Amino acid sequence: xxxxxxxxxxxxxxxxxxxxxxxxxxxxxxxxxxxxxxxxxxxxxxxxxxxxxxxxxxxxxxxxxxxxxxxxxxxxxxxxxxxxxxxxxxxxxxxxxxxxxxxxxxxxxxxxxx
Amino acid sequence: xxxxxxxxxxxxxxxxxxxxxxxxxxxxxxxxxxxxxxxxxxxxxxxxxxxxxxxxxxxxxxxxxxxxxxxxxxxxxxxxxxxxxxxxxxxxxxxxxxxxxxxxxxxxxxxx
Numbered sequence: 001x002x003x004x005x006x007x008x009x010x011x012x013x014x015x016x017x018x019x020x021x022x023x024x025x026x027x028x029x030x031x032x033x034x035x036x037x038x039x040x041x042x043x044x045x046x047x048x049x050x051x052x053x054x055x056x057x058x059x060x061x062x063x064x065x066x067x068x069x070x071x072x073x074x075x076x077x078x079x080x081x082x083x084x085x086x087x088x089x090x091x092x093x094x095x096x097x098x099x100x101x102x103x104x105x106x107x108x109x110x111x112x113x114x
Numbered sequence: 115x116x117x118x119x120x121x122x123x124x125x126x127x128x129x130x131x132x133x134x135x136x137x138x139x140x141x142x143x144x145x146x147x148x149x150x151x152x153x154x155x156x157x158x159x160x161x162x163x164x165x166x167x168x169x170x171x172x173x174x175x176x177x178x179x180x181x182x183x184x185x186x187x188x189x190x191x192x193x194x195x196x197x198x199x200x201x202x203x204x205x206x207x208x209x210x211x212x213x214x215x216x217x218x219x220x221x222x223x224x225x226x
Contacts, residue, residue: 042216101146101208105157
């Protein structure tokens with residue numbers, strides 16, 4: 001049973017560019033959340049998708065947007081990249097109908113903005 | 115809103131010695147509490163969780179944590195650490211909506 005998978009694992013962009021990160025949730029999971037982890041810090045919640053809709057959003061600007069597809073996979077898009085967007089972006093999924101609050105994380109996509 | 119404070123940013127410890135990582139949280143509602151571990155260049159792995167019931171929670175790899183509601187704490191302990199326990203440890207809180215608020219992390223370095 002594959003866990004949460006993310007792609008790409010590493011990428012380098014320049015300021016002003018746009019980036020798309022992808023995530024496939026663990027089998028049986030229907031909710032996908034995205035987190036940003038800057039170097040030396042804890043993960044920060046970006047947003048959460050359920051039934052192809054953004055259900056919750058953290059304190060991130062509109063440059064950060066997302067999408068969830070019918071197969072529950074998800075994309076994170078960041079426009080007009082800034083140097084401060086350099087971070088590890090983590091995708092997490094949670095089970096359908098669950099109520100434990102537990103998230104299952106992928107290994108992340110490390111974005112470097114030059 | 116919930117928040118988490120991890121009181122130690124770095125904890126050096128010798129192999130086979132005990133370790134305690136301290137975590138305090140604040141919330142106006144009942145919460146679920148978690149400890150995650152992150153090994154170098156990897157994602158987060160759940161060590162243990164407190165949802166309800168017994169305040170002493172046992173997790174994987176010999177770790178345990180104790181929930182103390184009056185002190186709003188959820189400290190993580192291991193009686194004897196191994197070199198392989200070298201990692202970053204994160205305390206997190208949730209009100210059950212799958213939105214986690216994480217602490218800044220504690221780096222544990224185990225030395226022989």
